[in-house]
Amino acid sequence: MLDPQLFRKDLHGTVERLRKRRFDFDIDQYADLERVRKVLQVESQALRSERNTSSKAIGQAKAKGEDIAPLLREQDKLGSDLKSKELELNQVQEQLQNLLAGVPNLAHDSVPIGDEESENQEVRVWGDKPKFDFVVKDHVDLGNKLGMMDFDTAAKITGARFVVMHSHLACLHRALTQFMLDLHTGEHGYEETYVPYLVNPESLFGTGQLPKFAQDQFVTKDEGWYLIPTAEVPVTNLVRNEIVEAQDLPIKRVAHTPCFRREAGSYGKDTRGMIRQHQFEKVELVQIVHPEHSYEALEELTAHAEAVLQRLRLPYRVVSLCTGDLGFASAKTYDLEVWIPSQNRYREISSCSNFEAFQARRMQARFKQPGRQGNEPVHTLNGSGLAVGRTLVAVMENYQQHDGTIVVPQALAPYMRGISALQPIR
């Protein structure tokens, strides 16, 4: 949610900035609601104040044994006036709230202007793409040939967009997770955190997935809990409704969780393989920071995610998402895209965003400014460090050999129980 003050103090400037982001803000509806809200709020507060005063007078009169009947008659009208005013006010406030809750974040000045993915800006490229003197296979064929990856059985157990993995491939998948966690806790200063995988709707509202993206989530029938689409939700919501001390910032957390996405509306996309699944593992980095430092933190966090790819020696590039491609809650996002040989292109493997105060305001996550009156919203950031399933795909494809075996990257050696290459099980 944006700061309501922005709309009150600089309505047209704010609307202009939203337009850059391809969002059309309904000025007339907003202005009408805001005008009515102000009047109703002042009036109902005055009425309530009046009622409080006379209720007190009634109490005192009664204590003295005076006749309170005439006073009560006077109160009658006051009460019903107040009730109807407050009802009106509540409705208007709800409408305003809904209007503002649907407005996306403003893009940072450094974000490239554009409408679609093709206008994203390449920031840097790392690593040399592997050269193969044979026809490359994709991870589906590779996994199949190894006898360690099985989509058909997953479809039998559940449905499309799930996978079953066996043996050394399942081990490689787990090794990736542990490697990432150890790197971020050991070298990048994150605290490892374990969180619930089912969350209430308030948490999803806080990080911005609700109300707009309800159709992307899995939800439990009886409780109305949501399976997390990313660890961002539970981890960022750790500070929901909290006031943290300035000295406790930055808070840096890393969590490994499964993620669940309905992938509604992407029926034709990436139907083959592990790129787009309903369930996947992710190691997520979250930072809660002082507003003055959030852009340094974004660079730092992005570098932390990049470090994973560098240690695994996987070629990638970093792109800055353009205004039209930016996520709802984000002010600036770097996508990390890893090289996928079978597709002969880079594919997203991490998304690192600064949400500034957007999520914090929705969550009421604040911090005390020493020497200053009142509390300010914190800034929140997160990034995948990395999406484990897609990292597995990248490792399989980039480390494949002519005979279909897969060399295990050096960095994973400590986690692979001496397995140096994946070979078909006999």
Added chain:
RNA sequence: GGAGAGGUGGCCGAGUGGUUUAAGGCGCACGCCUGGAAAGUGUGUAUACGUUGACCCGUAUCGAGGGUUCGAAUCCCUCCCUCUCCGCCA
């Protein structure tokens, strides 16, 4: 799943319909006192919104949301959470 007890400020804790404008204590901050400190003593010490140049002031918030009432921390209803016992269970 069954039975019971609870939820009040940063913390403890009083408060069963009206001088409660939430007592009192602890903690914290700033004074006074002191050579310095402790003790003592005084003042202050939540959040959000509205109003204001600023102070003031107004409104709301006693787990959440409804209701009864002229008036609700207090009475009623629904829900959430915590604790104890029983059952089930990895």
